[in-house]
Amino acid sequence: MGRQPCCDKVGLKKGPWTAEEDKKLINFILTNGQCCWRAVPKLAGLLRCGKSCRLRWTNYLRPDLKRGLLSEYEEKMVIDLHAQLGNRWSKIASNLPGRTDNEIKNHWNTHIKKKLKKMGIDPVTHKSLSNSTEQTQAQQEQQQPPLQKQQEQQPFIVEIDPKIEHKNDQNKEPETSFESSTIAEAKKEDQIMTPLFDSMELMNLFCTDEVPIVEPNDILVPCAPSTSSASPSSSSSTSSTNSSSNNFLQDLLLSDFEWSDTYNDNNIDNSNNNNSNMALWDDDFIRSWNLLMNDNNDDGDGKQVFDAPLNQYPRMIMDSESWANGLF
DNA sequence: AACTGGTTCAACCGCACTCGT
DNA sequence: TACGAGTGCGGTTGAACCAGT
DSSP, rough: OOOSSSSOOOOOOSSOHHHHHHHHHHHHHHOSSSTTTTTTTHTTTTTSOOOHHHHHHIIIOTTTTTSSSSHHHHHHHHHHHHHHHHHHHHHHHHTTOOOOOOHHHHHHHIIHHHHHHTTOOTTTOOSOTSSHHOOOOOOOOHHSHHHHHHHHOOOOOOOOHHHHHHHHSSSOOOOOOHHHHHHHHHHHTTTOOOOOOOOOHHTTTTTTGGOOOOOHHHHOOOOOOOSOOGGGOOSOSOOOOOHHHHHOOOOOOOOTTTOOHHHHHHHHTOOOHHHHHHHSSSHHHHHHHHHTTTOOTOSSOOOOSSSSTOOGGOOOOOHHHHHHHHHO
């Protein structure tokens, strides 16, 4: 017996989301939190399937998402995690706060794969490409040692968040021999997390899979003064945990802001709790939400840079006021 | 300016998994 | 245990964008 489609596809809209749809979805989730995705489109007044709504939210609208290309550091993490986990993008993403599996998958396919090939590394096996002669291999290794060698030389070891792994491994995970041996051994020794990098440790404490259900009272915060919105200089840089973003809440006069209990529970043992929170609410976050909250009624002052039919809102520009006034 | 080929990435599709009954 | 609904995941697609000619 075949599975029923996730939704009745008749009359449902497909393709790129419009700003209007985004607003509806955000508005609904902010008001009601994330509930049954199947019901979301109906309740939110969207002609979309629930799956599409979930995807749109998790991959694009979620407030904690970073924007922009992956940093070198993140790229390294992806490569190393991929060496351990293979194409399990969601697991890889769970070790990269603010990044989605889709984003990482795309970045892998478009950037990292090529880079590795250029470096003479097979992106699948993470070993030197076999078709090269030993000599050229040696040359390549001199120029750019394969991953394992790199790790020996400058031990960049991406460790998998044990919380995530243990959680996931409650259910059997078909693993390749390569990765299973690595991970299983690490588990045995119960030392998956080796704090090679403090920032790494910090980052691992936040898992995008553990993003709290966003409750309205978590997000409906006083709107940031427009001056704090997205200075152009803070472009879509990938490392959002800079000093300025660390003061983000203070900048917003939100010192009493707190995450929901769920979130706090997840981070209760995090001595750097503030920092991890900050990572969620950085400049990019404000900017992206500003982008989303643009009102179509914007009075043609040049902020709206997309043509109505295209509705390629990801690239539109606007200010904080529109976020405050446009949606609620 | 127009065309073309390559690149990027948001979104879709279908299968797998989890959970409740 | 079996079944169905809901959700998650990874592969794929296609429209938009970009660079070269």
